[in-house]
Amino acid sequence: MITTEKVYILAFPGNDANKEKLFAERLRLLPLPENTPLEVVEVPREIDALAALNAAGLKLMEGYNPDDKRDVSLAMGHWRVWHQALQEGRQSVVVLEEDFVPTGTHYHILDTDETADLLYLGRYASDGDRPANTGGLVRPGYSQGAFAYRLNRRGLEILTASGFAEQIIPAGELFSALSGQHPDREVKEAYTGRLDVLAPMKNFISPDGNWHASLQAAGGYIPLHPQLYQAFGEHEAAWVKRYVNPQLVHREFDLICDEPIDNVYAFPFFTPAFCQEVIEEAEHFGEWTNYREKDGDPIDIKLSSFGLDEVFNQALRKYLHPLLFHKYHLHGQGWENLTSQNFIVRYLAERQGHLGLHNDGSYVSLIVTLNLDYDGGGTFFPKYKKLIKPEQVGYASVHPGLLGYLHGARPITRGRRYILASFFFLGSRPFSDGTY
Ligand SMILES: O=C(O)CCC(=O)C(=O)O
Numbered sequence: 427m428i429t430t431e432k433v434y435i436l437a438f439p440g441n442d443a444n445k446e447k448l449f450a451e452r453l454r455l456l457p458l459p460e461n462t463p464l465e466v467v468e469v470p471r472e473i474d475a476l477a478a479l480n481a482a483g484l485k486l487m488e489g490y491n492p493d494d495k496r497d498v499s500l501a502m503g504h505w506r507v508w509h510q511a512l513q514e515g516r517q518s519v520v521v522l523e524e525d526f527v528p529t530g531t532h533y534h535i536l537d538t539d540e541t542a543d544l545l546y547l548g549r550y551a552s553d554g555d556r557p558a559n560t561g562g563l564v565r566p567g568y569s570q571g572a573f574a575y576r577l578n579r580r581g582l583e584i585l586t587a588s589g590f591a592e593q594i595i596p597a598g599e600l601f602s603a604l605s606g607q608h609p610d611r612e613v614k615e616a617y618t619g620r621l622d623v624l625a626p627m628k629n630f631i632s633p634d635g636n637w638h639a640s641l642q643a644a645g646g647y648i649p650l651h652p653q654l655y656q657a658f659g660e661h662e663a664a665w666v667k668r669y670v671n672p673q674l675v676h677r678e679f680d681l682i683c684d685e686p687i688d689n690v691y692a693f694p695f696f697t698p699a700f701c702q703e704v705i706e707e708a709e710h711f712g713e714w715t716n717y718r719e720k721d722g723d724p725i726d727i728k729l730s731s732f733g734l735d736e737v738f739n740q741a742l743r744k745y746l747h748p749l750l751f752h753k754y755h756l757h758g759q760g761w762e763n764l765t766s767q768n769f770i771v772r773y774l775a776e777r778q779g780h781l782g783l784h785n786d787g788s789y790v791s792l793i794v795t796l797n798l799d800y801d802g803g804g805t806f807f808p809k810y811k812k813l814i815k816p817e818q819v820g821y822a823s824v825h826p827g828l829l830g831y832l833h834g835a836r837p838i839t840r841g842r843r844y845i846l847a848s849f850f851f852l853g854s855r856p857f858s859d860g861t862y
């Protein structure tokens with residue numbers, strides 16, 4: 427538990443009405459006491475940073491030429507919050523920069539007697555951390571950035587009395603100076619006071635600068651589960667481990683595939699974590715459409731609408747295509763150009779609880795079961811008198827989409843049913859409204 431009386435979030439001015447909601451949702455991922463008050467503290471816009479600094483009677487440290495004026499805005503924000511928290515008489519507060527993402531799991535290491543004036547929750551660490559007496563915690567060495575931390579009252583007093591106002595630098599540099607860890611002697615000796623500092627070995631909070639560009643294409647949508655989007659480059663291995671069935675990754679197709687109907691294959695694809703996060707992400711995005719049934723209720727969302735399609739396509743290309751090639755004996759003929767339109771679909775018992783019989787018109791279609799808490803449902807193939815209804819989340823089925831595999835979604839009678847549905851074609855193909 428992160429003992430704290432109040433959380434302050436430093437945020438740049440913006441017209442994003444969803445920000446507060448997003449902050450609240452992200453905070454729920456942290457083990458904070460229930461109903462911890464939250465205040466969003468606006469920092470000056472980047473281009474106003476130096477003017478605002480002057481207006482507030484603050485001065486940059488001599489020789490500090492910020493490349494990025496954001497750092498100045500944020501430093502002022504940190505400074506303002508320390509004063510405010512002190513004035514409010516707080517004993518323990520958490521300060522976060524707006525792009526905070528809770529990524530920790532081992533919060534229990536905070537249930538320790540070891541205390542500090544400042545506990546980093548997220549920082550850019552350099553070398554020089556030393557073990558603390560409690561496993562999982564360290565006495566940090568030089569840490570260049572501090573974007574999330576907890577302060578006690580003593581910490582607030584030390585910081586506000588440190589002489590920072592006359593020598594503004596990024597807050598993380600000040601912390602390292604006051605904890606005696608700053609490598610630059612001038613900086614180390616520039617401030618008054620001594621700050622006792624602890625940090626978890628691995629960040630509890632990360633900045634979310636790693637999101638993939640497809641989020642930009644999705645209108646700058648800010649995800650609820652950034653981890654879900656971090657599927658590329660250095661993040662890929664961790665992504666696959668967290669979200670994809672290991673036997674599928676290892677291409678043990680003949681071990682894991684059932685064939686309930688000739689040419690229809692059922693197999694585990696994703697982990698329960700993937701399924702849960704995709705559902706939550708879609709609900710968080712919330713703009714349900716009726717792409718496939720123009721007269722129907724809104725039951726689908728294109729994955730591209732919330733920026734998840736590049737991530738999903740990578741998983742399809744790397745883990746599903748090989749299975750399709752193997753099972754359907756696809757060789758040559760441009761099959762490597764298989765691309766798909768990807769949707770999340772939500773059936774509600776009280777409204778659009780089913781999908782009538784149809785052929786998809788795709789070469790192949792994929793359906794992934796994302797949840798189980800409903801009655802009824804499943805994909806029914808009348809010609810074969812077979813209902814495909816996996817008993818575990820993350821299980822998928824593929825079926826030929828053009829002819830011979832007429833099917834529909836059986837009505838659900840309780841709850842809501844979520845699936846991912848992908849329709850594979852050769853070469854990329856826009857959606858009916860011309861978008862991808
Ligand atoms: O919900 C299902 O099981 C079937 C969905 C389907 O056939 C489709 O989306 O084309």
Ligand SMILES: [Fe+2]
Nearest residue numbers: 785786791833
């Ligand atoms: Fe279908």
